[in-house]
Amino acid sequence: MVGRASTGRKPLMGCALVLLLLLVSPCEGEDVAAGGAEGGGSGEDRLKQAQEEAQRIIQARKERKEREKAEEERKRLEEEERAKAAAERKAAEQMERERAAREEEERNRREQEEAARRKEEEEAEAAEAEAAQKKEAEEKARRERDDLAAEQERASRALQELKDRGEGEEAIREAQLAVDKAQSDQKAAQEMLDAAAQEAKQAQEDAERERMEAIQARAEWEKEQRAAEDAEKVALKERAEYEAARxxxxxxxxEYEEAQRVADKEMAEYRQAMVKKQEVSPADSSPTPISANKKASKYFDDADETEVLTNEGAVSRIANNWKVHKAKRVYYGKRMRKIASIRDAGATVLQRVYRGHMGRVECRTIVQHNKDEHIRVCASKLQAVYRGHLCRESALKIRVREARRSIFLSRYLIHDVAMPQFKPREGAEGAALREQTVEHYQQLCRLMLYERQTVKAEDTKRPKSNPFRHVVIRFHDSQAQHIRERAAMRKVFGSLNDLPTLKEVPPGQPLNYISIPIHHTLAPEKAASPVVSRHCLIFRQPSMNLAEYMAKETRDMEEDATVVREIVNALAFLHDNGLVHTNITSESFGFIGNTWALIELGDAHTLGDNLDLSLAYLRKLPVPEVLIALQHSDDGDEGVRLVANPAIDVFLIGLLLHHILARKPLFRTFEEAVRQVEDDHDVVVGMRQCKDLIGRYAVENSICRTPSERMTVKELQTLLKQLNATPSAQM
Incomplete structure (x- = not known):
């Protein structure tokens, strides 16, 4: 049973393989099937042959698929290569257009520079021609001067001869007149010669300057021309290299495409040969099953070997050509990058030349802009002057209209002053009463204008509910006012109608000053002069000044530190605006609202102004340099000068800091201060009441004898920010 089963299974397997071969390859399957039918006696041989044929066919199909896949890959690579070539051609065309545009722009710039250079040379030639004309005029004037000098010499000799011969007075007088005339003519000729020489010298200098400018412009042009030529040579060289590489x-x-066409041609011939071999009919040779199998095996072996050799040769040629092409592409890619870098360097040189030209154009534009800005500033100043004139006219109308009610200064009304009206019906008694009132009015005017007293006034434009309605008016003599307050403070304020306060604000916001200077012109009755001009400072009425604060018995160290910082900030603001106070006292600061402000500018000066040593307040300042200058001035030294220096304010603010922090003044009297300052020994600073090292350091470095050794206000600001913020120590 076992032997029969195994014997009957082999024919079945052979039939199955024959069917498989028929499905896989119809032509080859028919041959194999015929051989199997004729040689049914030897089943195992047929089965083995069928298996070999099936494996060979499967291997051939696999190789055919790999060849088709390689062909598709080759086509894809060819498409990519063509696309890259097209992109490179497009990029090259774009670069060529950009280069042409740059060359055109550079050509236009060169033409403009050449025109400017020619203009400079023409101006230099015109200046030289004018200088030559001036020189000729000078020579002509010199010849005329020499002729007149010779004529004067002849007239002088003739006069001397007449005197020697003892001629008459009439002849001598005529000769003397001739000599005088010759002298005057010679003097006039000398003046003309000097003027001509001066003009010739000026013209020569102008011509020399124009010539130097032309030479410089030409040198710059030649330098730029050489740079442009070098850049153009580099660009041409790069272009030639690029064209050669291309x-x-x-x-x-x-060459690669030609090799590809040859490989395609060989592949086509190989396919035609394969088709012809497959078209040969197996019936022509009448083979036996065994011979058919052998021929088929040999045929397939030869065909496979031929196809494999052909494919390997084509693939090897394609691979070699592709490797060479890829290596060349890498090389030329590096070369193109190097050429691009050289081109960028040349473009950088051209850009630098162009930027230099644009820089000069920008300088001319800035100069013209500054000129226009100066014209606008002058126009605005003229407008401000005109607006000031209109404001003065308006104020004059208000004062004329309200003259019988009270004294008006712009919009500020002075309290308890009223000019009585004249009532004829009241008779002599009414006239006497009015005369007393007029005298009171004149007395107030005298106190305000001549004795510079402080008066209180009411702001007429503020509502009565406003707590800052009352202000203080303080007059100062215009002769003692060395500072141009109106012009200086207009830089700080936008409008004179505002009354800002000075206080410390967050960074980025400006500090405002409390005093607003206003210039008034009043004409009081029975005054010594019909018109009296004074400077007036108007500010809010402070609730307390610094002297009243220092007189308080109980004070907090933190409160003292706040006061010190605020008064130093106020002084720093004044110095930042180019002003020096020169008369800082405890009455110069007032507490308004919730801050301390500087309320007095009567004796301020512009930085660098000469101080008038005859001023009364200077003789009460315990500042070393002021005392030395006054001593020399009293000794008769008329050449002594004292300049408004911020170091004076630093010394005075140091005295105030000592009084606030040590709770007592450094000098009890002015005489003691003079003795201490004039003594060669250092002044002992007693600050046992002050527990802060920062405060003591600030005071000791503010009251130095030498002005250069004192701190600046900025340094004091920075130092006093740390007041009461460092560990304290007993002093």
Whole structure:
């Protein structure tokens, strides 16, 4: 049973393989089937042959698929290569257009520079011609002067001869007149010669300057021209190298395409040969099953070997050509990058030249803009003057209209002053009463204008509910006012109608000053002069000044530190605006609202102004340099000068800091201060009441004898920010 089963299974397997071969390859399957039918006696041989044929066919199909896949890959690579070539051609065309545009722009710039250089040379030639004309005029004036000098010499000799011969007075007088005339003519000729020489010298200097400018412009132009030529040579060289590289790449691409066409031709011939071999009919040779199998095996072996050899040769040629082409592409890619870098360097040189030209154009534009800005500033100043004139006219109308009610200064009304009206019906008694009132009015005017007293006034434009309605008016003599307050403070304020306060604000916001200077012109009755001009400072009425604060018995150290910082900030603001106070006292600061402000500018000066040593307040300042200058002035030294220096304010603010922090003044009297300052020994600073090292350091470095050794206000500001913020120590 076992032997029969196994014997009957082999024919079945052979039939199955024959069917498989028929499905896989119809032509080859028919041959194999015929052989199997004729040689049914030897089943195992047929089965083995069928298996070999099936494996061979499967291997051939697999190789055919790999060849088709390789062919598709080759086509894809060819498409990519063509696309890259097209992109490179497009990029090259774009670069060529950009280069042409740059060359055109550079050509236009060169033409403009050449025109400017020619203009400079023409101006230099015109200046030289004018200088030559001036020189000729000078020579002509010199010849005329020499002729007149010779004529004067002849007239003088003739006069001397007349005197020697003892001629008459009439002849001598005529000769003397001739000599005088000759002298006057010679003097006039000398003046003309000097003027002509001066003009010739000026013209020569102008011509020399124009010539130097022309030479400089030409040198710059030649330098730029050489740079442009060098850059153009570099660009031409790069372009030639690029064209050569491009031709080599095109030639290699053509060789690669030619090799590809040869490989395609060989592959086509191989396929035609394969088709012809497959068209040969197996019936022509009348083979036996065994011979058919052998021929088929040999045929397939030869065909496979031929196809494999052909494919390997084509693939090897394609691979070699592709490797060479890829290596060349890498080389030429590096070369193109190097050429691009050289081109960028040349473009950088051209850009630098162009930027230099644009810089000069920008300088001319800035100069013209500054000129226009100066014209606008002058126009605004003229407008401000005109607006000031209109404001003065308006104020004059208000004062004329309200003259019988009270004294008006712009919009500020002075309290308890009223000019009585004249009532004829009241008779002599009414006239006497009015005369007393007029005298009171005149007395107030005298106190305000001549004795510079402080008066209180009411702001007429503020509502009565406003707590800052009352202000203080303080007059100062215009002769003692060395500072141009109106012009200086207009830089700080936008409008004179505002009354800002000075206080410390967050960074980025400006500090405002409390005093607003206003210039008034009043004409009081029975005054010594019909018109009296004074400077007036108007500010809010403070609730307390610094002297009243220092007189308080109980004070907090933190409160003292706040006061010190605020008064130093106020002084720093004044120095930042180019002003020096020169008369800082405890009455110069007032507490308004919730801050301390500087309320007095009567004796301020512009930085660098000469101080008038005859001023009364200077003789009460315990500042070393002021005392030395006054001593020399009293000794008769008329050449002594004292300049408004911020170091004076630093010394005075140091005295105030000592009084606030040590709770007592450094000098009890002015005489003691003079003795201490004039003594060669250092002044002992007693600050046992002050527990802060920062405060003591600030005071000791503010009251130095030498002005250069004192701190600046900025340094004091920075130092006093740390007041009461450092560990304290007993002093």
């Amino acid at each position: 031709r080599v790449a095109d030639r290699e691409r053509a």
